[in-house]
Amino acid sequence: MFRTHDMTATLRTLATLGLLCLTCRAAVLTAAEPVIVSGRLHHLRSGETREWEEFPRDAEGTRLELGFAATVNETEGTLELRQQDVRRNWKVSLNDRSLGELTIDENDLILQLPIPSGTLQAGDNRLVIECAAKPDEPADDVRVGEVSVWAQSINQRRREAGLEIAVTDADTGRLLPSRITITTADGALYPVAAEPADRTAVRAGCVYTADGRAILQLPAGRYVVYVGRGFEYSLVRQEFSISEDERRELNLTLRRVVPTDGYIACDTHVHSRTHSGHGDATVEERMITLAGEGIELPIATDHNVQIDHRPYAERLGLLDWFTPVIGNEVTTKRGHFNIFPIDPGAALPDHTVENWAEAFDEIEATPGVQVVILNHARDIHSGTRPFGPKLYNAVVAEQLAGWPLRMNAMEVINSGATQTETLQLLQDWMGLLNRGYRVTPIGSSDSHDVNRYIVGQGRTYIRGDDTNPGGIDAAAAARSLVQGRVLVSYGLIAELTVSGEYTSGDLVPPVDGELNVSVRVLGPDWVTPQRLMLYANGELIREAMIFSDRAESRVPGVQFEQTWSLERPDFDLFLTAIVVGDGIDAAFWRTAKPYQPTSPHWLPQTLGCSGAVFVDADGDGQWTAARSYAEQIIRDSDGALPDVFAGLSGRDSAVAAHVAHLLRLSRIDLDSADITALAAEADPPIRAGIDRYREAWRQNQVAQFE
Structure with missing residues (x-):
């Protein structure tokens, strides 16, 4: 039952439950009207400490027990509830019979669980939700409630009405692989059925379509639909109501608005449940989600395997939309490394090695490999945090155990494993440059899922020919990446140009007079930038606040432009631009909370980063760190x-x-x-x-x- 330190609150809660039970005693379970078990959300907590500051200091309890009255269900019914911020296992039982678990997903969503026939009793019934996590697992603050019981089965509920959606490119008229998000009027992801099943990837309130068409089946009601195609595209939002037995059509158009011509959209960290063994996206669903988010160069990086996505993409007819690349997340006890491209049939590097020297030897001997990325360096895996203070001094890039730093790239944003401190990994990357390591910054998603963590949300734009997404030269793109010719995006881009022509990865020769620096902040109008920063050798030297002005005269996709004049430096340095913006709380592209938080305080943010531009101030033809x-x-x-x-x-x-x-x-x-x-x-x-x-x-x- 509820536990609280305030007796008044306890009595109020019990009184509320009594009113609910009293109301429900008169209820009869019918197909038309549900039994309302709870009309509000309840705050529960597993563990002793508060997980996030947004939750009250004290939870209502560690378990939720709700009594209600109903009639016996002769056929299968449905339990429907709303859940928010669920990271651990929470069991749901009705009259001591297990119905299932809450979905492990931080999103605000509606969960439907089947009620087997004969589970409901005539008169009093008891619903219990309690955490099944181990005592030593981190705390989990959740909200759960708005519970109802329906006489219809889940399939019957979802087939009350139909909505056929077609998504086309506004400029070409071509049907577009895309993402469709369906929410309740107040923003919770709502489960739907979708057809054709082999052309869609479906989770609660989320449908990816391989070819721009989907037929959704859902209960009668009021909804909001969002349609998008990842970072580069516009977003359509439309409210609608639909009645029982109604069939509606929505023909929606998207436009590519962010000017990324000459850059290849790459996600260097892509998983499927099929080949990594965890998460929820099958490899076929992963192909559909990649096309739906506009990723042009996806790297298959399942753990300690080397998977060719091309046959799966070909069977789905998606090879026009992206070029699959064979990679591997070499998952050792001392760190994780994404490597690519890998020649078909190449032997696997030995992931059981005990130190980085041996790991790099194995990786560098793998045929075809050009790119070696250090993944999520601030996270703990197998007891090791590679860039934690026990092993690493980030200020001077000193590996305290003597492990060699032979990677040529590192993740600075992993949208599936974000950091409490948004800029932490960027500071680590700039520290490596100051030490003299030519390491390229990487944005990636690390997505194992269809919707919990969105594939391509974190991404890397590689300078190269992107005119034919299905025919990208992967080896040339890898070379460009290693040369640092990239832009990192997590909802925004900071495009840095020095002396009118030099961009990420370039060496700027000596100049007479001042050094001219210009930055363009790129992003769709559904992301709001707030602050632009310019760094020299990892130190903030200029910044500008960005005040949103959605004037129609602005170039689409260009959110802000800034120029600075710098004194001619006396010594070599590198410049990089970083932009941060508001996080996104809405269900269509929600920015995730930190994977391994270091504080209950967290500010959701979007982010963009240029690569480094190297300034040769002394004129010796090279950059000195x-x-x-x-x-x-x-x-x-x-x-x-x-x-x-x-x-x-x-x-x-x-x-x-x-x-x-x-x-x-x-x-x-x-x-x-x-x-x-x-x-x-x-x-x-x-x-x-x-x-x-x-x-x-x-x-x-x-x-x-x-």
């Missing part, structure tokens, strides 16, 4: 601390952090009186860099005892 400058300062000083700080004059905090690291490696105490006095006289960026390294090193030491 902050680490190399730091090493030169140490060599030139010959160990004399005043000379070290003299050499840091005019440098940035990235160089200062690496100097601090090198001094510590030389067994110099960074808290000594000499260092403290010299740092106090140094420029603010120098002090900031030293302090940032000292704090990161302190965290490294603390982590060794945790």
Whole structure:
């Protein structure tokens, strides 16, 4: 039953339940009208701590028990309820008979469970919802309620009315693979049936169609339908009501609005339940969802297998829409790495190796492989958090166990495993660049599902020929990616251009006078950008707030444009632009909560990032990293601390952090009186860099005892 610390609230809750039971005692289960078991949502919690700040401090209880009156059901009926934010297993039973479980899905959705004939009793009935998670699992705050019991079976409920939808391209008239989202009037995903079954991928309130057509079957009522095709396309929203036995048609059009010509839409992290063994998307459903989200270069990265998606896409007639690539998520106990492209028939790399050196040896020996991506570096898998403070100092990209960092790319946004701190992985990536590692930033989805985590929501745009999505040169695209010629998107894009022509991955030669930097923020009008930031060597140097102005004169898909003039730098550096925007709470493209949260506080955000543009300030024809400058300062000083700080004059905090690291490696105490006095006289960026390294090193030491 409900447990609460407030006796008044307890009495109020019990009184409410009594009224519900009293109302239900007069109810007779009929096909036309349901028995209302609960008319509101209830907050339950498994575990002792609050999962998210959006929930009240105290839950109503750890289980929900609702009494209601009904008549015996001679045929199968339906239990219908609303659930929100479910991450653990919650069991549902009626009169001590299991009906099933809540769907593990954070979305706001309607769940329908069958009530076998004879389950309902004449008179009093008891519905119980309780968590089945293990005691040591993290807490789960959920909302569940708005419960009703129907005499009809689920199939009967869903076939009261019909809605035929056709989705076409506004410019070409061609039918478009797309995503259809159906919600109640107040935003909950509502389950529907869809035909043809072999041309659709269906989950509660979500239908992907392989060819732009779907026939939906659903109960009579009021709904909202959304139709879209991922990040590059417009979104149609339409409210409608439908009556019992009514059949309606909706002919809707989408337009490609985000100008990504010359860039290939790639999701480097794609799974199916068929080949990874978890999640809910079959490989056939995955093909349909990829086409429906507009991904042009999907990489098959099931765990420790190498799957060719081409035969599945071909059987579904989808090879015009994307070019499948064979990859592998090499899943070791010490980290996960996505690799591609892989030659057909190539032997699997050994994922049982115990360290990164052996893992990279195995990966690099795999025929065809060009791209090696470090996945979700801040998440714990098999007890290892690769970029956690126990193993890694992110400020200077130091691997404390001596593991080699031989990847050439890393995920900076994984939309299926987002971070509590939105920019954390971006800071880690910029730290690698400062160390001198040429690592490309990657956006991906890591989707194993049809709708819980949306495929292609996080994605990477690779500079290349995208005119024929079904005929992309995967090897050429991989080379372009390794060269850093990318844009990362999670609902937005920050397209950075330096000196009018140099973009991600390029080397900018010396300029006379100021350095001209321009950024375009790209995105559909259903995503709202808020803040644009420009970084140099990982330090924020410029920013602009974006105030939404939906004027019709704006170029479609271009949300904002900004130009800055920078003083000619005295030393080499890299520039990158990052844009953040509002998160999306609506069901059509909901931005997910963190996979492994580090705090109950979380701000939903969308994100876009350019690749790095490298500035050759000294004119030697190459880019020099902050680490190399730091090493030169140490060599030139010959160990004399005043000379070290003299050499840091005019440098940035990235160089200062690496100097601090090198001094510590030389067994110099960074808290000594000499260092403290010299740092106090140094420029603010120098002090900031030293302090940032000292704090990161302190965290490294603390982590060794945790």
